Amino acid sequence: MSYSSSYVPSRSNSINAYGSRHGSLITYDDYDSDDYNKMHVPKSILERRMSSGLATISHADSPVPQLVGTSSDSVYLIRSSPKLSPRKWLIIMYCFLYMGAYAMSSASFVQYIYNRLQKEMFPDKDNFNLSLHCFSNTSDPHYKLQVSVQEKASNWNMYYNLATGIPTLFASILLGSSSDRFGRKFLFYLPCFGAIIRTAVCTAGIYFDLNLYYLLIGFFVEGLTGFMATMLLVTFAYVADITPPKGKQRSFGIAMIELINGTAMTIVSFATGYFIEDTGYFYPMLTSGVMLALNIVIIIFIPESFPEDKRELRESTFDKIKAIFNLFFGENNKGRRWMYNTLMLVFLLTVFSSFGRQSVEPLYLLDAPFCWSSEKLGNFSSLKNLLQQIFGMGVIKLLQKAMSDEAIAMLGCVSFGASLVLEGLAQSDILMYIVPAIGVCGLLTVPITRSLLSKLTHPDHQGAIFSTISTMETIVNIGGTVAANEIYSHTLSIYRGMIFFILTGCNFISLIIMGIYRFGSRRTFPTSLDVRR
Numbered sequence: 220m221s222y223s224s225s226y227v228p229s230r231s232n233s234i235n236a237y238g239s240r241h242g243s244l245i246t247y248d249d250y251d252s253d254d255y256n257k258m259h260v261p262k263s264i265l266e267r268r269m270s271s272g273l274a275t276i277s278h279a280d281s282p283v284p285q286l287v288g289t290s291s292d293s294v295y296l297i298r299s300s301p302k303l304s305p306r307k308w309l310i311i312m313y314c315f316l317y318m319g320a321y322a323m324s325s326a327s328f329v330q331y332i333y334n335r336l337q338k339e340m341f342p343d344k345d346n347f348n349l350s351l352h353c354f355s356n357t358s359d360p361h362y363k364l365q366v367s368v369q370e371k372a373s374n375w376n377m378y379y380n381l382a383t384g385i386p387t388l389f390a391s392i393l394l395g396s397s398s399d400r401f402g403r404k405f406l407f408y409l410p411c412f413g414a415i416i417r418t419a420v421c422t423a424g425i426y427f428d429l430n431l432y433y434l435l436i437g438f439f440v441e442g443l444t445g446f447m448a449t450m451l452l453v454t455f456a457y458v459a460d461i462t463p464p465k466g467k468q469r470s471f472g473i474a475m476i477e478l479i480n481g482t483a484m485t486i487v488s489f490a491t492g493y494f495i496e497d498t499g500y501f502y503p504m505l506t507s508g509v510m511l512a513l514n515i516v517i518i519i520f521i522p523e524s525f526p527e528d529k530r531e532l533r534e535s536t537f538d539k540i541k542a543i544f545n546l547f548f549g550e551n552n553k554g555r556r557w558m559y560n561t562l563m564l565v566f567l568l569t570v571f572s573s574f575g576r577q578s579v580e581p582l583y584l585l586d587a588p589f590c591w592s593s594e595k596l597g598n599f600s601s602l603k604n605l606l607q608q609i610f611g612m613g614v615i616k617l618l619q620k621a622m623s624d625e626a627i628a629m630l631g632c633v634s635f636g637a638s639l640v641l642e643g644l645a646q647s648d649i650l651m652y653i654v655p656a657i658g659v660c661g662l663l664t665v666p667i668t669r670s671l672l673s674k675l676t677h678p679d680h681q682g683a684i685f686s687t688i689s690t691m692e693t694i695v696n697i698g699g700t701v702a703a704n705e706i707y708s709h710t711l712s713i714y715r716g717m718i719f720f721i722l723t724g725c726n727f728i729s730l731i732i733m734g735i736y737r738f739g740s741r742r743t744f745p746t747s748l749d750v751r752r
Contacts, residue, residue, distance in 0.1 A: 304522045310457060311479050313407065313521065316514040317414070317450055318483035324418050324507035326491045326600070328379075329581050330593055331425055331500040333372045340364050366711055369582055373704040375431060376578060382435045383417075384697035386442030387449075391693055394445050395452045395686020396539040399679060402525050403460070406445075406453035407518045411511050413444030418508040425501050448689035448696075452682070459673050459681040460524035467619050470670035474615045477666045481608015485601045492597015529679070539683040546676065546684075559675060561736045563691060565628065566668040568729040571695045572635060572722040573662065575703030576642075579718055582707070586715075588646055603655035611659045612666070625737035627660075628667040629730055635661030636726035643716030643723070664729065 341364070398406050420437025423429065458472040494503045534542075546552055547559045584591045584599065591599070618627050638658025645651045669688060676684040703718055710717040 319487040320510040382438040383442040391448040392690040398682035410450040413441035417441040452685040452689040478612035485604035489601035574699040631664035632730035643719030
């Protein structure tokens with residue numbers, strides 16, 4: 220029979236003390252393996268090594284009283300995970316409907332705001348065809364008005380993102396940590412309810428032509444329920460519950476969630492462009508609400524992945540948050556906390572680039588020299604999602620056969636950065652359509668870093684670590700959206716594509732940091748200890 224231990228914060232504490240790399244120690248706060256129970260194994264290899272004087276490890280040297288490989292010779296055995304009902308695959312439909320509804324409502328609302336501001340500034344024109352008022356002659360007085368429309372639309376996007384993001388910042392970390400105590404299922408409901416309220420307010424606002432300030436209410440309520448951050452953290456925690464942390468299954472599972480999300484956004488974005496052209500903005504927004512209502516029904520049949528016997532009810536939600544804080548900053552994890560912080564920095568820089576690009580790209584393409592219509596925007600968004608989130612995520616299994624997870628993340632940084640450079644330089648439709656082809660692997664960095672952070676963390680804290688990731692992602696969403704819109708609006712008169720060059724710099728920094736992690740983590744992690752009776 221074979222039992223595996225895990226890894227230690229620093230190499231000095233490992234069993235390498237007697238001269239060879241046989242393995243290392245584990246504490247509860249320094250987790251990097253499967254879900255374990257402790258068991259006494261008399262006359263094991265560790266016990267015989269102890270008696271031979273090959274290794275001497277004192278309890279006093281450890282932050283907790285019970286270590287693998289101490290004189291008591293306790294080891295950790297893999298706890299078998301209960302098999303879930305096939306209904307667990309309903310999570311695929313849940314992700315598809317939620318992301319599809321988000322894509323449709325987001326595209327409709329951004330274009331509605333832009334079109335409405337155009338009507339206010341060009342009241343004597345028919346503004347439904349956006350290309351009629353795309354002025355490329357900078358001496359034309361209407362050009363300055365068009366730039367003003369861009370700036371105002373950018374500012375309103377910022378306001379709505381702040382209204383959602385600020386409450387989400389607090390909601391996601393509390394809700395995610397609570398799922399480690401009360402299970403995952405209740406978190407599936409909350410973001411759907413919030414999104415339904417937001418789409419209802421926006422639908423009413425479009426139909427009755429309400430003041431734009433009133434629409435902030437719907438975004439704020441959605442933020443209180445955790446917004447997309449909660450939806451993502453619960454789905455990723457769900458995958459972590461049903462996949463082993465060893466190997467590459469968890470990375471693949473998380474990438475598949477990204478794949479489903481990308482598939483939904485591709486299909487729906489493609490349809491939304493035509494939907495808006497044919498019907499306007501009201502019916503796409505209404506359809507988004509119907510999709511979310513259907514999702515509520517689907518959640519009823521999704522099985523719980525974190526049963527009561529695995530929950531640690533003695534720890535409060537704030538204890539969970541404190542434990543995760545200690546992983547990043549605690550003294551008892553100082554040998555490995557650099558790994559948490561390095562991965563988190565790579566993740567944040569990548570999502571900053573993604574959110575920033577997503578926020579300003581529609582405005583960038585609606586204006587000269589592209590002057591795209593809703594239909595063209597929908598087609599481009601579909602192509603980008605098809606290549607980056609369907610093809611890119613779909614080939615991750617093939618890439619894993621030839622590359623490590625860290626190398627795949629570095630490839631993502633290079634691909635994403637190259638596509639941003641071309642987008643900033645593009646002056647024609649053809650070059651813009653080449654952009655997503657170059658960035659086909661650009662988003663692989665995101666699921667890989669999620670997976671690596673999850674693998675470093677104990678199973679009882681998966682909800683907390685994903686809530687931490689989601690909270691940081693929300694902060695970057697707020698800051699990235701605000702910063703990108705501010706940079707874009709203030710650099711329009713200098714060079715319209717400058718924002719994309721700034722985002723490229725972020726990806727270059729991510730590439731360097733990921734390289735440091737790849738080589739540094741191999742020195743931190745010794746080889747697994749194989750204890751045989």
